[in-house]
Amino acid sequence: MSIQYILELLGTFFFAMSGALAVSEQDEEQDWFGAAFTGFVTAIGGGTLRDVLLGSYPLVWIEDIRLLYIILAGIACSGILYRWLERLRRTLFLFDTLGISLFTIVGTEKTLSLGFRPEIAAIMGMFSAVMGGVIRDMLTNKVPVLFRKEIYSSACLMGAAFYLVLAGLHVERNTNFIVSIVFIILLRLAAVRYNLSLPKFRSRKCMGKSSRYTSP
């Protein structure tokens, strides 16, 4: 088994757990099927969108049935263990951070290896990481993870760019995997700890001015 495959299995497992726990945190009435479905969509959504956009068939989870059982294992674990996952928010954050950092690099590398340009690889790396969560949020009618204040999707895009730069500098592939994944994890930890955010699209001053004109 390649390191890439192991990372993909791990990312899938963490995403299935974070997806199933996310739904149970929201809705106490959620049944097992709903939680499992949400875990499943969170785990496969990003990679599926990437492969459909690239026209890369068969999709990984359709070709490799082991992923399906990894997802079921992740859902079962989160259902059984959540009593012991006492600080649920922190656990969710950890699983999600591991999931997005692994999937960003796996998705970027896969797109590159299919012969696409680095710009496309960076976008697809980010999509692999965040789109599972975005689809989950769309299904459950929440404001998508994309538009949260702290650096989230942009951390994935920066991580993908970081991986591509190191690859351009001929850094050894497995080293690059690990370094770039750690880079994304640190970026996320820093963003949440120091409450970092990107500049606003519209500064306050201009906003006040134009809102006079945009009011109906």
Added chain:
Amino acid sequence: MSIQYILELLGTFFFAMSGALAVSEQDEEQDWFGAAFTGFVTAIGGGTLRDVLLGSYPLVWIEDIRLLYIILAGIACSGILYRWLERLRRTLFLFDTLGISLFTIVGTEKTLSLGFRPEIAAIMGMFSAVMGGVIRDMLTNKVPVLFRKEIYSSACLMGAAFYLVLAGLHVERNTNFIVSIVFIILLRLAAVRYNLSLPKFRSRKCMGKSSRYTSP
């Protein structure tokens, strides 16, 4: 015409009706175009997602233009007849139940016949049945059909598994079609009549305990 094709035409017709009626029940101001669009998406959404995920091109409704006219007929019927469809909720429930049971089995069989594994066939059968409604609910900003309390998507998954078991026991194909469709219909009727639901993901006791820790 094979029995499979006739079932697909019927399912498409029922889904187009249930989609168009669903939107008019919600929003009295909805125009014909919006109702038609919703009927169209409800009717083709599930099968389209299945075929895109499997990479099975061309999509059925793009290859076979008759499906498009069946959908238009379903929408027109629901627009003209709803005065006489007095008990609208019951009618909607009936059309929707017929649609999901037909599409589950047609989708499961199609996936199998393309050479995919039974686990994938069961998922794709369920997707064929429920994803049209899920996309419709996402478009109209409602809580998706997936997360409704009663057994719905899980009835489709159980029906697909039932079909696969009978197929494994070499039950004659057309007989299996009919028996499995009736199985899903009965499951849905029982779920609604006796208010059946699946176990909660998070039991009340545990929930109370962990919610202490998850509060911000």
Added chain:
Amino acid sequence: MSIQYILELLGTFFFAMSGALAVSEQDEEQDWFGAAFTGFVTAIGGGTLRDVLLGSYPLVWIEDIRLLYIILAGIACSGILYRWLERLRRTLFLFDTLGISLFTIVGTEKTLSLGFRPEIAAIMGMFSAVMGGVIRDMLTNKVPVLFRKEIYSSACLMGAAFYLVLAGLHVERNTNFIVSIVFIILLRLAAVRYNLSLPKFRSRKCMGKSSRYTSP
């Protein structure tokens, strides 16, 4: 460069601007990344859905990296210039109208040229034009552009049908492009100016009657 390609570049640019401005109009706290993502999805969503449904790979923006830079330029322009775009609503309306009219005809023509039937070409023309905005609205949890009162998606469908009729009458291709685009723009301007709308799916009288029965 063909006229079709120039129209596609222009439509992409206008859609990127309207997408980025749309998000900033809604949410003053939106950061640059969120606005860029929304502009990107608005610009590529419709064409991507069309090509995925038709199985036409590689997707245009993946094959032709110039589109990506056009989108970035559109987003940057809207970020820099919005102070001067004082009447934001009017500007948004203008960009959006240009975008949908260009994309409808480009999408219809592309589908025809891939050998699909005119009915499918008309649907795909409309999808190319409106689905970017629909996906944007689903991401941001708004009521999709599809279900707004005035003639919008239906103007695209009528424009696509108009193009197909003229093509059937052997009108010269570039002339047909321009005439059909102007047709859609005029239809939209007339719809907004004179507040035109399509007939309701459910007339008031019947509604009152049946609502008695549909109450739970």
